[in-house]
Amino acid sequence: MTANTSFRIAVLPGDGIGHEVMAPCLAVLDAAARRVEGIGLHYEVMEAGAGAYRDTGVAMSASVLRTCADADAILLGAMGLPGVRYPDGTEIAPQIDLRMEFGLYAGVRPVRALPNVPSRLADPRAQTMDFVVIRESTEGLFASRGKGEVIDDQEARDTMVITRAVCEPLFDFAFALGRSRKAKGAPGVVTCVDKANVFKSFAFFRKIFDERATLAPDLRAEHAYVDATALFMVQRPWTLDVLVTENMFGDILSDLGAGLMGGMGFAPSADVGAKHAVFQPCHGTAPDIAGLGRANPTAMILSSAMMLDWLADRHQRPEAAATASLIHRAVDQALIGGMRPYELGGSDGTAEIARRILHAVETIAVTGV
Ligand code: ATP
Numbered sequence: 001m002t003a004n005t006s007f008r009i010a011v012l013p014g015d016g017i018g019h020e021v022m023a024p025c026l027a028v029l030d031a032a033a034r035r036v037e038g039i040g041l042h043y044e045v046m047e048a049g050a051g052a053y054r055d056t057g058v059a060m061s062a063s064v065l066r067t068c069a070d071a072d073a074i075l076l077g078a079m080g081l082p083g084v085r086y087p088d089g090t091e092i093a094p095q096i097d098l099r100m101e102f103g104l105y106a107g108v109r110p111v112r113a114l115p116n117v118p119s120r121l122a123d124p125r126a127q128t129m130d131f132v133v134i135r136e137s138t139e140g141l142f143a144s145r146g147k148g149e150v151i152d153d154q155e156a157r158d159t160m161v162i163t164r165a166v167c168e169p170l171f172d173f174a175f176a177l178g179r180s181r182k183a184k185g186a187p188g189v190v191t192c193v194d195k196a197n198v199f200k201s202f203a204f205f206r207k208i209f210d211e212r213a214t215l216a217p218d219l220r221a222e223h224a225y226v227d228a229t230a231l232f233m234v235q236r237p238w239t240l241d242v243l244v245t246e247n248m249f250g251d252i253l254s255d256l257g258a259g260l261m262g263g264m265g266f267a268p269s270a271d272v273g274a275k276h277a278v279f280q281p282c283h284g285t286a287p288d289i290a291g292l293g294r295a296n297p298t299a300m301i302l303s304s305a306m307m308l309d310w311l312a313d314r315h316q317r318p319e320a321a322a323t324a325s326l327i328h329r330a331v332d333q334a335l336i337g338g339m340r341p342y343e344l345g346g347s348d349g350t351a352e353i354a355r356r357i358l359h360a361v362e363t364i365a366v367t368g369v
Contacts, residue, residue: 006040007311007320010071012064014049014095016285018077020293021300024354025075028301029308031361032326038319039311044071049079050092050285060094065101069276072315073307074098076280077300082287096145098278099137104271105166106173107135107250108306109282111237111257114266116335117344120259121234130186131240133257134174135250137271139166142247162201162246167208169274174244175216182219186241191222193229193245193253205246230256258282258299263343265296268303270310279307289342293349296341298331301357322368330360 213221258267281299340346
């Protein structure tokens, strides 16, 4: 990539509050990129999701999928509508199909205390919390999606799938993340979260983790059961570093992490594979607040900063990392300046939060280029 090359970003706002949080996110991205200079961002905005399925009969068309495949990165709002279902009654969730299609095995969900966001925990050490849940995102219990069965209206079965082909790169990714965090002062501990005491599938998961841990002697590899991990996340989240776990467990633990950060509107995420990555907030389409202008776009905006960091690494573009850093610091600055989303009991809606973060992007110092 040459000095002035632009990144092509496939943008899928989706459904519900997906559109509401995507618009401010693109405005913040553009403002930050303009201030840092050196990278261009070109968006291909496309319709996909439950609304697309309702209107066209297709949740994600082949041409949308192709554009996503050719893009440098994919930004996604949220998808799914309560009243729109496939004929078998299941939800329209092409965002899950994207994970399978592009092999996005590592769902990265950072959990960090944000400045001036009151903690749900009384212990002041919660203000130093900074850990990451890595949710395997292509198999586990979700491998049964669309395949589970109900037998004679008496019994239901869904099957968990754990494969070596996915676990090896997943654990290598977790150790690499542990290493880069350690270089910035984190403890360098990677914990395999499972239920290996009960299930063969999880004993296998743990066995592969231990094998890959031997390739990372500079880090501490630990194990924890998922139930104990839920307890630790509430009791002492400030001691955690990198947690790596199965799809369903990660789904649950990352919402717990979002709660610890202040609410769903604060929790960013990335789904990363060998070639592609999708960046989207941890939250869904929030039908209860869609259309009210109350959605907090911070999680979407922080997800776009994760995208810039990923692009910076992949293409050796420090300007992209500097743009990500500007966005992170702008969010912190807006919070320090008194930004109070509805989900924290405040009265700042989507537009006001966007205004405050944009103002910070435009006024704080640019560093790190
Ligand atoms: P999914 O199954 O896709 O995760 P869901 O309906 O279970 O969807 P969310 O859509 O994430 O879950 O909503 C959970 C709760 O969090 C809702 O009360 C919703 O209003 C709230 N919420 C989600 N996102 C935001 C946001 N960006 N700002 C404020 N509140 C949010």
